[in-house]
Amino acid sequence: MLNAIFGTLSSGAPPVAPNSYESISTVTVGLLGATSIDFTSIPSTYKHLQIRGISRGNRANTEDIIGIQFNGDTTSTNYYSHRVLGDGANAGGGAQTSASGFPCAWAFDTPSATATANVFTALVIDILDYTNTNKQKQGRTLAGYDGNGSGFLALASQLWMSTSAISSISLLPEYGTGFVQYSSFALYGIKG
Amino acid sequence: MAAGSTYTPIATTTVGSAVSSITFSSLGSYTDIVIVCNGTGGISSNDSSILLQFNADTGSNYSTTYLLGDGSAAASGRIGPSTAVYSMRVNGTTNSTGIAHVQNYSNSTTYKTVISRGNTPQYAIALVGLWRSTAAITSIKLLEQNGGNFQTGFTATLYGIAAA
Numbered sequence: 001m002l003n004a005i006f007g008t009l010s011s012g013a014p015p016v017a018p019n020s021y022e023s024i025s026t027v028t029v030g031l032l033g034a035t036s037i038d039f040t041s042i043p044s045t046y047k048h049l050q051i052r053g054i055s056r057g058n059r060a061n062t063e064d065i066i067g068i069q070f071n072g073d074t075t076s077t078n079y080y081s082h083r084v085l086g087d088g089a090n091a092g093g094g095a096q097t098s099a100s101g102f103p104c105a106w107a108f109d110t111p112s113a114t115a116t117a118n119v120f121t122a123l124v125i126d127i128l129d130y131t132n133t134n135k136q137k138q139g140r141t142l143a144g145y146d147g148n149g150s151g152f153l154a155l156a157s158q159l160w161m162s163t164s165a166i167s168s169i170s171l172l173p174e175y176g177t178g179f180v181q182y183s184s185f186a187l188y189g190i191k192g
Numbered sequence: 193m194a195a196g197s198t199y200t201p202i203a204t205t206t207v208g209s210a211v212s213s214i215t216f217s218s219l220g221s222y223t224d225i226v227i228v229c230n231g232t233g234g235i236s237s238n239d240s241s242i243l244l245q246f247n248a249d250t251g252s253n254y255s256t257t258y259l260l261g262d263g264s265a266a267a268s269g270r271i272g273p274s275t276a277v278y279s280m281r282v283n284g285t286t287n288s289t290g291i292a293h294v295q296n297y298s299n300s301t302t303y304k305t306v307i308s309r310g311n312t313p314q315y316a317i318a319l320v321g322l323w324r325s326t327a328a329i330t331s332i333k334l335l336e337q338n339g340g341n342f343q344t345g346f347t348a349t350l351y352g353i354a355a356a
Contacts, residue, residue: 021199023356026223052224052353054296054305086259086268086318118326122295122305142293144257144307144320151257151270153307153320182301186223186355188198 020191022046029183033058037171037179039187042130044165047192049127051169053185054120059112059176063152067104068125068139069170070160074103081106083141083156102174105158108143112176116147120183130166137166198222202350207231210341214348217331222352225294225332227280227308231346233336234284239314240337242290243276244306244321246329250275253324260317276335277321281310284340288312297329304329 027037042049057064067079081096083106096106110121123143129135137160144153160166171185200222205214219225227244234240245254255272256279271278280290292308306321323329334348342348 019197021353022196023198023354026355052293052295052355054302084259084266086257086266088257088268088270091259091266091268118301118303118324119322120296120302120305122293122307122320124293124307142307142309142318144318145305146255146257146270146272146320146322148255148272148322148324149270151255151320151322153257153259153268153318155259155318182299184296184299184355186353188353 022189024187024189026184026186029179029181031181033178033180035178037185038168040168042167042169043189044131046189047129048190049130050188050190051125051185052188053123055110055123055183056120056180057110057112057173057176058178058180059173060114061112062115062150063109064112064176065174066107066110067102067172067174068107068158069104069172070137070166071164071168073162076101076103078161079103079105080159081156083154085152085154088151104172105160106156107141107158107171108154108156109152111145111147119145119147121145127166133163133165136161136163198354200352202352204347204349207342207344207346210343212336212341214334214342215331216350219330220352223296223355224353225297226351226353227292228349229280229290229347230287231343232284232287233282233340233342233346235338235340237285239281239283239312240340241278242280242282243335243337244279244292245276245333245335246304246323247327247331249325254321256319256321258317258319260315262315277306277323278319279306279308279321281312281315281317282336283312283314286313294329300326300328302326
């Protein structure tokens with residue numbers, strides 16, 4: 001079913017089996033902003049998770065990096081990420097290993113305080129087999145923003161080196177202190 | 193607690209004879225829209241983009257950043273200001289697939305961002321497009337980049353995803 005959802009899409013076929021994709025919860029950032037985006041008490045009744053949303057940070061810069069953290073694990077050496085990216089001029093790759101000082105795996109970049117007004121990153125994060133206690137956990141992201149003269153787009157992977165079932169997920173800024181109003185994130189469960 | 197099933201099919205267009213555009217004008221009440229395309233289109237055997245235009249806005253209010261690989265190298269570029277978002281890809285002779293995500297399309301406070309992927313014989317590509325409008329999106333028009341047609345059998349399906 002995953003291929004149907006995320007990749008190989010055959011003509012006319014629905015991308016998900018009926019009744020297999022459910023909304024779990026949504027966080028919409030209000031006027032005062034939010035220091036993190038937290039999904040807690042995630043039900044263990046699905047096979048996979050997906051986070052969809054729009055994001056803008058408060059860092060005094062054009063953009064910030066947002067990391068993903070699982071089960072409140074703040075051990076930096078448990079997180080790794082790799083990505084292929086484009087900024088409108090160059091294509092490249094990057095890696096984050098044993099994330100020093102930032103106990104998260106890179107998930108996506110977000111426009112911040114000095115970016116073009118009203119521009120938000122659009123993002124889709126997939127977290128596969130999140131309750132399996134025999135596997136380390138992998139996520140993957142498609143995310144980007146265009147600022148009409150600037151922009152950033154990345155395909156990224158995230159590794160959490162733990163076999164624990166995922167019961168909570170946090171999104172955290174690497175440099176800024178949070179997310180601004182109208183950022184919105186929704187967590188979905190996909191049945192297996 | 194889950195709020196119930198979503199990822200709901202809204203509409204499908206299957207091209208019976210070549211057309212230059214496909215328009216979806218009843219989007220329903222969801223959080224995100226997903227567009228899935230499959231088929232052939234364009235004016236030659238080369239690739240071209242599928243363009244997305246919102247609310248019949250033909251002004252130069254759109255821009256796009258892309259990242260692609262052609263089998264030998266990766267590249268990134270920028271398009272715009274333009275009169276549409278550059279989105280999925282299509283090929284004139286060989287079947288291609290694409291998926292586009294239009295996030296939070298009905299809010300009236302942010303510019304709208306579309307992330308998409310396309311897979312053709314020539315490229316694997318990811319794109320992010322901006323529509324510089326805070327208006328809620330009420331219609332989506334698909335066009336072929338070079339003024340060509342979507343060819344017989346091309347399908348475009350719209351899905352709605354509702355957040356809790």
